[in-house]
Amino acid sequence: xxxxxxxxxxxxxxxxxxxxxxxxxxxxxxxxxxxxxxxxxxxxxxxxxxxxxxxxxxxxxxxxxxxxxxxxxxxxxxxxxxxxxxxxxxxxxxxxxxxxxxxxxxxxxxxxxxxxxxxxxxxxxxxxxxxxxxxxxxxxxxxxxxxxxxxxxxxxxxxxxxxxxxxxxxxxxxxxxxxxxxxxxxxxxxxxxxxxxxxxxxxxxxxxxxxxxxxxxxxxxxxxxxxxxxxxxxxxxxxxxxxxxxxxxxxxxxxxxxxxxxxxxxxxxxxxxxxxxxxxxxxxxxxxxxxxxxxxxxxxxxxxxxxxxxxxxxxxxxxxxxxxxxxxxxxxxxxxxxxxxxxxxxxxxxxxxxxxxxxxxxxxxxxxxxxxxxxxxxxxxxxxxxxxxxxxxxxxxxxxxxxxxxxxxxxxxxxxxxxxxxxxxxxxxxxxxxxxxxxxxxxxxxxxxxxxxxxxxxxxxxxxxxxxxxxxxxxxxxxxxxxxxxxxxxxxxxxxx
Amino acid sequence: xxxxxxxxxxxxxxxxxxxxxxxxxxxxxxxxxxxxxxxxxxxxxxxxxxxxxxxxxxxxxxxxxxxxxxxxxxxxxxxxxxxxxxxxxxxxxxxxxxxxxxxxxxxxxxxxxxxxxxxxxxxxxxxxxxxxxxxxxxxxxxxxxxxxxxxxxxxxxxxxxxxxxxxxxxxxxxxxxxxxxxxxxxxxxxxxxxxxxxxxxxxxxxxxxxxxxxxxxxxxxxxxxxxxxxxxxxxxxxxxxxxxxxxxxxxxxxxxxxxxxxxxxxxxxxxxxxxxxxxxxxxxxxxxxxxxxxxxxxxxxxxxxxxxxxxxxxxxxxxxxxxxxxxxxxxxxxxxxxxxxxxxxxxxxxxxxxxxxxxxxxxxxxxxxxxxxxxxxxxxxxxxxxxxxxxxxxxxxxxxxxxxxxxxxxxxxxxxxxxxxxxxxxxxxxxxxxxxxxxxxxxxxxxxxxxxxxxxxxxxxxxxxxxxx
Numbered sequence: 001x002x003x004x005x006x007x008x009x010x011x012x013x014x015x016x017x018x019x020x021x022x023x024x025x026x027x028x029x030x031x032x033x034x035x036x037x038x039x040x041x042x043x044x045x046x047x048x049x050x051x052x053x054x055x056x057x058x059x060x061x062x063x064x065x066x067x068x069x070x071x072x073x074x075x076x077x078x079x080x081x082x083x084x085x086x087x088x089x090x091x092x093x094x095x096x097x098x099x100x101x102x103x104x105x106x107x108x109x110x111x112x113x114x115x116x117x118x119x120x121x122x123x124x125x126x127x128x129x130x131x132x133x134x135x136x137x138x139x140x141x142x143x144x145x146x147x148x149x150x151x152x153x154x155x156x157x158x159x160x161x162x163x164x165x166x167x168x169x170x171x172x173x174x175x176x177x178x179x180x181x182x183x184x185x186x187x188x189x190x191x192x193x194x195x196x197x198x199x200x201x202x203x204x205x206x207x208x209x210x211x212x213x214x215x216x217x218x219x220x221x222x223x224x225x226x227x228x229x230x231x232x233x234x235x236x237x238x239x240x241x242x243x244x245x246x247x248x249x250x251x252x253x254x255x256x257x258x259x260x261x262x263x264x265x266x267x268x269x270x271x272x273x274x275x276x277x278x279x280x281x282x283x284x285x286x287x288x289x290x291x292x293x294x295x296x297x298x299x300x301x302x303x304x305x306x307x308x309x310x311x312x313x314x315x316x317x318x319x320x321x322x323x324x325x326x327x328x329x330x331x332x333x334x335x336x337x338x339x340x341x342x343x344x345x346x347x348x349x350x351x352x353x354x355x356x357x358x359x360x361x362x363x364x365x366x367x368x369x370x371x372x373x374x375x376x377x378x379x380x381x382x383x384x385x386x387x388x389x390x391x392x393x394x395x396x397x398x399x400x401x402x403x404x405x406x407x408x409x410x411x412x413x414x415x416x417x418x419x420x421x422x423x424x425x426x427x428x429x430x431x432x433x434x435x436x437x438x439x440x441x442x443x444x445x446x447x448x449x450x451x452x453x454x455x456x457x458x459x460x461x462x463x464x465x466x467x468x469x470x471x472x473x474x475x476x477x478x479x480x481x482x483x484x485x486x487x488x489x490x491x492x493x494x495x496x497x
Numbered sequence: 498x499x500x501x502x503x504x505x506x507x508x509x510x511x512x513x514x515x516x517x518x519x520x521x522x523x524x525x526x527x528x529x530x531x532x533x534x535x536x537x538x539x540x541x542x543x544x545x546x547x548x549x550x551x552x553x554x555x556x557x558x559x560x561x562x563x564x565x566x567x568x569x570x571x572x573x574x575x576x577x578x579x580x581x582x583x584x585x586x587x588x589x590x591x592x593x594x595x596x597x598x599x600x601x602x603x604x605x606x607x608x609x610x611x612x613x614x615x616x617x618x619x620x621x622x623x624x625x626x627x628x629x630x631x632x633x634x635x636x637x638x639x640x641x642x643x644x645x646x647x648x649x650x651x652x653x654x655x656x657x658x659x660x661x662x663x664x665x666x667x668x669x670x671x672x673x674x675x676x677x678x679x680x681x682x683x684x685x686x687x688x689x690x691x692x693x694x695x696x697x698x699x700x701x702x703x704x705x706x707x708x709x710x711x712x713x714x715x716x717x718x719x720x721x722x723x724x725x726x727x728x729x730x731x732x733x734x735x736x737x738x739x740x741x742x743x744x745x746x747x748x749x750x751x752x753x754x755x756x757x758x759x760x761x762x763x764x765x766x767x768x769x770x771x772x773x774x775x776x777x778x779x780x781x782x783x784x785x786x787x788x789x790x791x792x793x794x795x796x797x798x799x800x801x802x803x804x805x806x807x808x809x810x811x812x813x814x815x816x817x818x819x820x821x822x823x824x825x826x827x828x829x830x831x832x833x834x835x836x837x838x839x840x841x842x843x844x845x846x847x848x849x850x851x852x853x854x855x856x857x858x859x860x861x862x863x864x865x866x867x868x869x870x871x872x873x874x875x876x877x878x879x880x881x882x883x884x885x886x887x888x889x890x891x892x893x894x895x896x897x898x899x900x901x902x903x904x905x906x907x908x909x910x911x912x913x914x915x916x917x918x919x920x921x922x923x924x925x926x927x928x929x930x931x932x933x934x935x936x937x938x939x940x941x942x943x944x945x946x947x948x949x950x951x952x953x954x955x956x957x958x959x960x961x962x963x964x965x966x
Contacts, residue, residue: 111507
């Protein structure tokens with residue numbers, strides 16, 4: 001536990017994190033995410049975060065050492081794609097019983113589970129995830145992994161990120177640490193070259209990295225390792241021989257990028273493949289870093305040429321959507337994508353961004369969003385479900401882009417919605433991905449169902465109609481009431497007489 | 498006699514189970530104005546929530562006590578209290594259903610006492626909100642147990658105790674004879690405790706049938722009100738629809754209780770113990786004979802003969818059995834489901850002439866397993882299922898079975914929870930005459946869609962004579 005505590009502190013101290021640079025020593029120690037409020041918390045735990053980052057490594061067996069829920073309630077729920085091995089989609093858990101826990105048999109069970117997996121699937125490596133219960137009862141997972149690795153002759157990697165230590169984001173970082181400690185640098189490639197790069201924090205959701213990779217191929221740039229999307233264990237293990245790296249989802253793996261720079265002198269930059277300008281910028285910076293590390297400078301010209309070609313095609317394709325989407329108001333409620341780049345592209349085709357979440361954006365991104373949005377109050381960290389519902393049901397946005405968690409808030413408010421998080425079914429990266437995103441926005445906004453679901457039944461009491469109907473009614477009533485009153489008064493007067 | 502094989506592997510491969518607290522949460526979601534609260538780390542809730550949303554395609558109110566490292570080491574009472582108070586303040590629910598997770602239960606604190614303390618110390622703030630505790634560690638049981646525990650806990654906590662005044666059967670009969678033309682003032686109440694595996698459509702249909710006998714059904718839990726996909730006109734932080742807390746309180750005024758599924762025996766027994774309401778457990782309400790028994794019971798309680806609509810439904814089922822049995826006869830079926838659903842489906846398929854070649858279930862504790870018409874039952878996961886189902890004509894399980902079906906090249910009939918890759922699972926009818934009829938059609942259509950055109954190779958199989966040579 002002490003080493004875990006050190007790891008966590010290390011993640012909080014991360015010097016490459018822009019947020020950290022602005023903090024003093026004592027606030028830095030506390031980490032970024034506020035502790036969740038009991039009864040008012042949303043979001044995953046550290047284990048969730050660690051698994052999210054590592055599970056897309058396709059040929060590894062991912063074994064969750066826990067009672068059922070950690071894996072049983074969560075497996076096969078993410079849309080990352082593999083171009084080969086499918087083992088990552090097979091779920092493994094020690095599914096601990098009461099007896100295992102009470103009798104202290106869980107370590108033994110873990111060891112046997114490792115044997116079972118090795119014999120049945122012969123994977124290149126097994127990742128073992130610690131969880132709340134197994135951490136609480138003090139299982140020495142590290143020792144079991146070490147013993148199993150020796151005994152079965154394959155890498156067995158302990159992932160020490162039990163749920164209770166913190167947020168999903170912390171789990172992302174702890175996963176990066178595990179790769180640094182146990183995987184990266186353990187295999188020497190025999191084919192390292194001057195155009196090798198790593199892409200860090202790219203998950204290949206709906207296979208979207210395959211919209212970017214052909215661009216890199218055309219430039220003669222080889223992806224040594226994309227971590228974790230569509231990765232193989234060997235690629236990750238030998239990724240320390242890349243010349244440069246791009247960090248895609250910065251908050252998730254910034255520690256990994258910085259430490260790889262420190263240990264193996266792999267320079268990195270933070271970038272995004274969401275949006276046209278962002279994609280171009282990313283390609284340019286990859287080329288620049290490679291040149292810095294000794295690649296031929298002619299790659300810069302080739303990159304510029306490719307960018308010019310691709311941008312022209314993309315903008316032309318997007319132009320078709322301008323008349324249909326101009327002036328439409330979009331609300332972006334997700335930390336999952338680089339909102340700046342998205343904001344820029346959507347505004348470029350004439351859409352109006354009425355709000356964007358900046359929860360996971362970097363300080364630099366926030367500045368850029370501020371500049372393009374002009375109105376600062378359009379940026380928010382997070383928004384309560386009730387407020388969100390109110391905003392949408394008052395039709396303050398024509399579409400919401402978000403993750404599955406808030407999907408039904410939009411739908412119940414009868415507002416078009418598009419998934420831009422991990423469960424989505426469409427690839428949005430690169431130039432073609434951006435066009436696809438805009439196409440999906442168009443399809444969502446202009447779907448004929450909206451007029452159907454928003455109209456009340458004609459036979460139902462429409463409040464407006466009711467008002468019309470009832471107002472003369474009330475009128476006659478008041479009219480008839482008035483004389484009645486007078487009469488009653490008269491009657492009263494009579495009685496008194 | 499069915500052989501039940503216990504799980505012997507060390508690693509579960511592709512779990513069949515969903516966790517016990519999730520089952521309890523589903524039950525609490527069937528109560529009006531409720532919020533289930535997981536006592537554990539926030540991931541426990543997040544995973545369950547995402548799974549529920551994927552299944553129901555609804556916003557699902559589900560909260561967490563968000564135990565952190567400190568609470569894990571020092572104890573979670575403070576978090577429990579804070580969570581309850583926060584929920585009360587934010588959402589003012591009528592019921593908070595606490596489902597303990599493995600993390601909280603491994604620490605094994607005295608939650609009952611803690612909750613009693615919180616209620617006492619905060620009596621004023623918490624007025625108007627029932628707090629019910631279900632002990633549901635993930636390392637034990639699955640959906641079925643969690644659901645049953647939550648229902649039992651609600652009856653234990655909320656239902657008014659004591660024999661409650663109601664006319665005896667004799668008195669009613671006398672009344673009917675002496676005052677033939679008069680309607681009784683109050684319709685007779687029937688308490689129905691459905692198992693977790695009944696869909697929204699099942700529960701609506703059950704209600705209609707009971708009402709058609711002039712009876713008043715009170716259904717606990719009633720997901721047909723809360724998870725049926727209706728669109729509320731304002732934002733609701735709790736469930737909307739479902740059994741009212743008041744109805745749970747008055748459950749003892751029913752003349753009869755009906756449990757659906759063996760796992761509802763415990764809550765039904767408790768209700769009887771507390772209030773004297775007699776109960777009948779229907780292990781399955783699918784299949785002609787089971788439904789006949791149910792209709793007979795309703796007829797007996799109400800003293801009313803079955804209305805014409807029910808005659809028509811029964812006749813339709815007879816016809817479906819006649820039309821459908823061709824497609825089922827001799828078919829090899831593999832089922833992986835929780836015990837009661839396994840029983841329901843296995844008896845259904847057997848009843849149409851099919852054969853159960855493999856049966857996998859989540860836990861060995863249920864008595865119903867002995868009655869499942871299969872040679873053997875494996876307690877296990879979808880990895881076991883994949884090994885056992887390779888000769889099947891149809892695999893029957895939830896959506897996680899899609900990988901099995903894909904790899905084996907066998908069609909998959911999706912049942913139970915979770916069903917996240919098909920729409921409308923909650924509106925699928927599986928019980929009573931109509932539900933049985935619909936199931937026949939659905940399965941028969943899967944068989945027909947996967948029928949291969951005859952070829953010499955297929956017919957070769959028929960030519961292999963057992964005793965030849």
